[in-house]
Amino acid sequence: MTSKNNISESTSNAAVDSEAQIRSIKAKSGKPVIGYLCCFAPPEIISAAGAIPFRITGRPGKDNSSADAYIEPYGCTYVRNILARAVQNELDFLDGLVISHSCDMVQRLYGIWTYYHPLSYSYMFNVPHQISPWARDFFKRELGFFQESLEKYTGNKVTPTILKDRLTIYNRNRALVRELYNLRKETLPVLEGSEILNLLIRGGSLPPEDFSVLLENKLAEAKQKKPEGSKAPRIMVWGSIMDDPALLMMIEEAGGKVVADDTCIGFRVWEKDVPLTNDPYDGLTEHYFVNFQCPRTDRGPGLERFDYLLERAREYKVDGIVGYCISFCDPHKFDYPDLRDYLKKEGLPLLLIDDNYSFEPAGSIKTRLQAFMEMI
Numbered sequence: 001m002t003s004k005n006n007i008s009e010s011t012s013n014a015a016v017d018s019e020a021q022i023r024s025i026k027a028k029s030g031k032p033v034i035g036y037l038c039c040f041a042p043p044e045i046i047s048a049a050g051a052i053p054f055r056i057t058g059r060p061g062k063d064n065s066s067a068d069a070y071i072e073p074y075g076c077t078y079v080r081n082i083l084a085r086a087v088q089n090e091l092d093f094l095d096g097l098v099i100s101h102s103c104d105m106v107q108r109l110y111g112i113w114t115y116y117h118p119l120s121y122s123y124m125f126n127v128p129h130q131i132s133p134w135a136r137d138f139f140k141r142e143l144g145f146f147q148e149s150l151e152k153y154t155g156n157k158v159t160p161t162i163l164k165d166r167l168t169i170y171n172r173n174r175a176l177v178r179e180l181y182n183l184r185k186e187t188l189p190v191l192e193g194s195e196i197l198n199l200l201i202r203g204g205s206l207p208p209e210d211f212s213v214l215l216e217n218k219l220a221e222a223k224q225k226k227p228e229g230s231k232a233p234r235i236m237v238w239g240s241i242m243d244d245p246a247l248l249m250m251i252e253e254a255g256g257k258v259v260a261d262d263t264c265i266g267f268r269v270w271e272k273d274v275p276l277t278n279d280p281y282d283g284l285t286e287h288y289f290v291n292f293q294c295p296r297t298d299r300g301p302g303l304e305r306f307d308y309l310l311e312r313a314r315e316y317k318v319d320g321i322v323g324y325c326i327s328f329c330d331p332h333k334f335d336y337p338d339l340r341d342y343l344k345k346e347g348l349p350l351l352l353i354d355d356n357y358s359f360e361p362a363g364s365i366k367t368r369l370q371a372f373m374e375m376i
Contacts, residue, residue: 193258
């Protein structure tokens with residue numbers, strides 16, 4: 001049975017090690033570290049301004065009571081977890097903070113964090129909730145304002161040439177990640193889903209050049225591995241922010257193979273390259289605003305908005321989907337009933353895990369996962 005101690009250990013592999021590593025990189029490079037929660041504010045622009053982008057992660061199961069004095073207890077447990085880490089100075093290596101309006105609770109986090117624990121740099125990146133010509137123009141202008149704020153903070157000018165260079169490096173990493181995902185299409189995948197997520201968590205805390213080396217080494221290692229074990233139910237994971245491999249490890253322990261995902265640290269951001277357009281902002285708008293499949297963006301009521309999920313499920317020969325929703329995660333919970341009905345019509349079973357960002361009680365979750373594996 002997966003215990004709470006096991007969950008704590010799972011967070012130490014990638015997230016904790018990454019924070020120790022970024023402290024070392026910061027000390028050697030002298031560059032400021034700017035934390036971000038969501039990639040709507042493109043890390044490529046942070047990197048082009050001479051800073052190190054760092055994807056902030058939580059600690060599932062952590063005691064969030066230190067956040068009670070700042071934010072309501074019935075709010076998103078993920079946001080409360082992040083705030084508790086800030087209050088307890090666990091993120092004291094950050095020089096700056098960038099938060100996108102991915103949801104109302106995350107926007108609220110920005111106001112509380114920057115008021116009670118201000119950093120030397122902070123920026124609230126506004127993102128429209130509907131895709132329309134005016135919304136695209138709004139997002140593109142916001143990219144410019146974001147760049148100007150970073151230039152003022154770092155003292156470094158972000159030219160189109162520098163930005164395109166950053167985009168090229170990040171696209172190289174996207175291509176490497178896709179190669180790793182392609183290896184999971186095999187009947188007996190040589191990589192576990194939890195292994196890939198740990199890798200992507202590490203990548204979010206590294207300069208892109210360092211992540212390239214990590215990906216290249218992992219790809220070379222994976223290509224030398226021989227498939228082991230027997231055929232198992234092939235699972236795709238969909239849902240809220242997942243910055244810890246605990247659930248994927250439970251799926252694997254229950255006898256499933258996580259071969260695909262639709263999560264924001266997972267394949268959503270790596271599926272396509274940022275187009276290298278004459279105006280880099282056009283490509284960034286296309287990638288991060290138009291193409292990024294997050295439920296917080298309204299794409300209309302039609303169920304065809306889920307077609308991409310069905311295509312991915314077929315591409316990876318998925319047998320079933322495990323959904324993961326954090327308590328009070330309205331964007332994903334509003335999408336869930338429509339997604340359930342859509343997948344049922346297509347003959348794909350869906351199991352929803354509703355969690356308070358603790359993966360507890362682990363025994364109950366694992367029992368449900370085992371029953372789901374037997375059913376499919």
